[in-house]
Amino acid sequence: MPVITNKQQLLQHVQNVLRKKFALPGEPAVASRPLLEELIYAICRENTTPAEATAAYERLVKSFFDWNEIRVSTVTEVAEVLQPLPQAGVRARRIIGLLQKVFEERYSFSLDDLQKKGLKQAAKQLSRYKDDVNDFTVAWAVQRFLNGHAIPLDEAALRVLQRLGVIEENIDPERLEAIRGSVEHMVTKARAAEFTELISLLAHEWCTVPAPQCPQCPLRGDCPTGVHTTTGRKPEVRARKPRTEK
Ligand code: SF4
Numbered sequence: 001m002p003v004i005t006n007k008q009q010l011l012q013h014v015q016n017v018l019r020k021k022f023a024l025p026g027e028p029a030v031a032s033r034p035l036l037e038e039l040i041y042a043i044c045r046e047n048t049t050p051a052e053a054t055a056a057y058e059r060l061v062k063s064f065f066d067w068n069e070i071r072v073s074t075v076t077e078v079a080e081v082l083q084p085l086p087q088a089g090v091r092a093r094r095i096i097g098l099l100q101k102v103f104e105e106r107y108s109f110s111l112d113d114l115q116k117k118g119l120k121q122a123a124k125q126l127s128r129y130k131d132d133v134n135d136f137t138v139a140w141a142v143q144r145f146l147n148g149h150a151i152p153l154d155e156a157a158l159r160v161l162q163r164l165g166v167i168e169e170n171i172d173p174e175r176l177e178a179i180r181g182s183v184e185h186m187v188t189k190a191r192a193a194e195f196t197e198l199i200s201l202l203a204h205e206w207c208t209v210p211a212p213q214c215p216q217c218p219l220r221g222d223c224p225t226g227v228h229t230t231t232g233r234k235p236e237v238r239a240r241k242p243r244t245e246k
Contacts, residue, residue, distance in 0.1 A: 007166050008186040010222065014164065015191060017218050018198040024050075028144075028193040035111040035145050036067070036102060039126070039133060042140035043094050046154045048085060049204045050197050056085045060095075067109040071099035098132035119148040135176050143196065149189040152196060153180050156203035163207060163225040 028050075033041060040060070045053035063081045064070045070078060078092035085091060102109060114122040119142065126138045139152035153161075153176070161167045166186070167179055187195050206217035212225060220226035228234065 010164065011166060011183075011186050011195070012191075013222060014202075014219060015187075015195050015198055017222070018202055019194070021218055022198060022201045024194065024197055028197050033145070035114060035141060036098075036109055038141050038145045039098060039111075039129075039137055040095055042137040042144075042152070043091050043098070043132070044082065044085060045140065045200075046091075046134075046136050046152075047087075047156045049200050052085060056082050067099055068103070071096060071103055094132040098129055101129050101132065115146060119146055122146055123148075135180065139180060143192055149184055149192060151180060151183045151187055151192055153183065154200075156207075157196075157199045159209065160199050160203050160207045163212060163223060164219075165224040 041053065041057050044056045044060070048056075059081050060070070060078070064073065073096065075089055075092045075096060078096060079088040082088040082091055099109065102111065111126075114125055117125065123138050123142055123146070126133050126141055136152045136154045139150035142148040142150035143152060151157075158167065158171060158179075161183065162169055162171075167183070171179060184192075202217075202219075206213040206219075212229065214220045214223070214226040214229040217223070217226055220230050
């Protein structure tokens with residue numbers, strides 16, 4: 001079965017197919033939360049689905065009086081609220097750590113003024129909260145709050161993109177930013193937020209660990225791994241005519 005060899009066209013096709021499969025409740029929200037809250041949401045969102053992250057974030061907001069109460073809570077207390085999110089303890093530690101760093105630096109829980117510094121400076125400032133804020137979190141904030149072009153790549157998204165043959169198999173963590181840059185080159189800014197949501201859903205529904213569920217996946221005829229898994233054959237390559245961007 002022929003597969004699409006142009007990576008940009010393949011990702012566009014993947015997004016079109018997934019859009020029909022998963023009915024997203026409208027366009028993903030941009031700038032719907034203040035920046036600090038968007039970072040905390042992103043910590044919940046890494047390697048989860050939109051529904052899982054939203055439910056955990058809402059439990060967090062409802063269970064504590066304010067961000068300061070979360071800051072002075074124990075990791076166990078915050079993790080209990082985040083569960084059943086995977087790695088709830090790690091996420092809880094990162095959320096408390098981020099709140100502590102922001103509070104020590106500003107005596108407040110607002111980062112919204114970073115928007116005025118411009119995209120590069122704001123992203124650089126956020127990267128300083130390292131250990132709690134990683135490449136995924138910064139890219140999420142750029143996409144959802146700072147109105148820049150970024151595709152946050154967590155392990156789930158990287159796994160999908162590897163199996164689709166869009167990025168290399170063995171990823172050097174030092175090269176993550178460059179890999180993200182190459183994906184951002186292939187997915188336009190207008191499609192970026194929806195792309196992020198759909199790839200997470202694909203990773204959760206069919207492109208799972210340890211093995212993908214290719215026979216059930218709607219992309220099995222387009223994806224090199226899917227073709228190989230379902231037919232045992234090496235995929236036949238075919239270039240697609242460029243399509244007009246939607
Ligand atoms: S066909 Fe298989 S490997 Fe490819 S995206 Fe679907 S589940 Fe993942």
